Amino acid sequence: MKISEMEAGLYCTRCHDETIHRVVYVNNKIQSIECEECHRLTGMKIDAKKELYKEMYDRISTKPSRMTQEYKQDLSKFVSGMPLRVISKPYRLIKYVNETRKVLKQSKHS
Numbered sequence: 859m860k861i862s863e864m865e866a867g868l869y870c871t872r873c874h875d876e877t878i879h880r881v882v883y884v885n886n887k888i889q890s891i892e893c894e895e896c897h898r899l900t901g902m903k904i905d906a907k908k909e910l911y912k913e914m915y916d917r918i919s920t921k922p923s924r925m926t927q928e929y930k931q932d933l934s935k936f937v938s939g940m941p942l943r944v945i946s947k948p949y950r951l952i953k954y955v956n957e958t959r960k961v962l963k964q965s966k967h968s
């Protein structure tokens with residue numbers, strides 16, 4: 859169950875003015891709107907239990923095996939990609955240092 863909040867400028871019938879309202883969403887559906895000035899609460903009839911059951915059903919109905927396979931693929935990609943990126947920088951740095959030494963040696967000899 860996802861509950862999110864946002865603030866919106868709406869017209870309040872009690873304040874007779876446009877005020878900041880706190881809008882509460884449950885699964886992207888407006889559950890309540892509260893005026894920040896007078897705290898007038900407008901509730902939208904949302905059956906929390908029904909929303910939860912619907913969410914659980916959606917989760918069960920999506921294939922879990924495919925999900926884990928995709929997750930594993932992403933994880934291996936992430937793990938295999940990491941050391942390469944970490945190594946490439948010190949390698950370039952070492953190469954640079956070696957070249958500098960070579961240049962220094964050459965300049966000494968000459």
Ligand SMILES: [Zn+2]
Pocket residue numbers: 870871872873874877893894895896897898
């Ligand atoms: Zn108000």
